Amino acid sequence: MKLNMLYFAWVRERIGHSHEAYETSAVTVADLIAELVARDAGYAAAFADLSVICVAVDQELSDFTAPLADCREVAFFPPMTGG
Amino acid sequence: MSARVQEAAFDFAAEMTAFQSTVTRSGAVVSFTGVVRDDTGNLDHMFIEHYPGMTQAALQKFADQATETFGLEKVLVIHRYGQLQPGEAIMMVATAARHRKDAFAGADYLMDYLKSRAPFWKKELSKGSATWVAAKAQDEAELAAWGLEGTAKES
Numbered sequence: 001m002k003l004n005m006l007y008f009a010w011v012r013e014r015i016g017h018s019h020e021a022y023e024t025s026a027v028t029v030a031d032l033i034a035e036l037v038a039r040d041a042g043y044a045a046a047f048a049d050l051s052v053i054c055v056a057v058d059q060e061l062s063d064f065t066a067p068l069a070d071c072r073e074v075a076f077f078p079p080m081t082g083g
Numbered sequence: 084m085s086a087r088v089q090e091a092a093f094d095f096a097a098e099m100t101a102f103q104s105t106v107t108r109s110g111a112v113v114s115f116t117g118v119v120r121d122d123t124g125n126l127d128h129m130f131i132e133h134y135p136g137m138t139q140a141a142l143q144k145f146a147d148q149a150t151e152t153f154g155l156e157k158v159l160v161i162h163r164y165g166q167l168q169p170g171e172a173i174m175m176v177a178t179a180a181r182h183r184k185d186a187f188a189g190a191d192y193l194m195d196y197l198k199s200r201a202p203f204w205k206k207e208l209s210k211g212s213a214t215w216v217a218a219k220a221q222d223e224a225e226l227a228a229w230g231l232e233g234t235a236k237e238s
Contacts, residue, residue, distance in 0.1 A: 006134070008132055008202070008204055009132055009204035009206070009215055010215045056134070056137060056202070059134075059136050059137040061200065073136070075134060075137070075202075077134070077202065078204060078215065078217075078218070079199070079217075079218035080198075080199055080200060080201060080202055080203060080204065080218065081198070081204055081205045081215075081216045081217070082162065082174070082197045082198055082199075082200075082201035082203035083117050083173075083174060083194055083197040083198040083203075
């Protein structure tokens with residue numbers, strides 16, 4: 001499946017771009033992260049500490065066990081700092 | 084219930100006048116304004132990034148939740164993004180309820196959700212340094228204290 005990937009804040013800075021189309025057969029968010037980490041040092045740096053990584057699947061906050069079947073957009077970002 | 088995400092500054096006085104003018108059955112109106120703070124005296128400006136596809140829906144959801152939980156008559160949320168100078172207003176919430184305790188609690192609840200669940204990220208730019216503001220463990224604790232939702236970090 002082809003996913004629309006989005007990255008925000010320091011996750012975006014470490015990866016080096018804010019969005020990309022990404023072809024994957026990853027079953028869960030955790031599988032997807034493992035694939036990304038293996039791509040290059042930027043991704044590895046972004047995902048070095050998963051305790052400070054949040055994920056939204058199709059614009060809903062989710063978790064690393066979430067299945068990716070039928071999903072179109074996955075976003076990774078640090079804990080939010082609104083308000 | 085109104086929720087807005089915008090880059091431009093807002094006019095707090097005009098917003099509150101408009102808000103209160105449409106309230107018909109509330110005896111209490113509460114507002115909160117978040118302002119860019121310069122703790123060190125060196126802050127040049129703050130940059131706020133957000134997730135355009137998700138932000139508006141998230142704010143609307145929190146406004147609806149606050150309305151239902153505290154029986155609010157009316158809620159307003161405005162949150163800015165982009166480049167902001169020290170002293171500029173980042174965001175505001177306003178709540179209207181029959182009695183003050185629900186109006187205060189509704190505003191407090193909204194703020195706790197906006198802090199930790201609205202997709203905004205703050206970066207502080209000072210002379211020679213740029214630092215993303217880290218989320219505080221206390222923010223998660225305050226959100227959990229409402230007892231209405233688990234934590235975001237479920238993994």
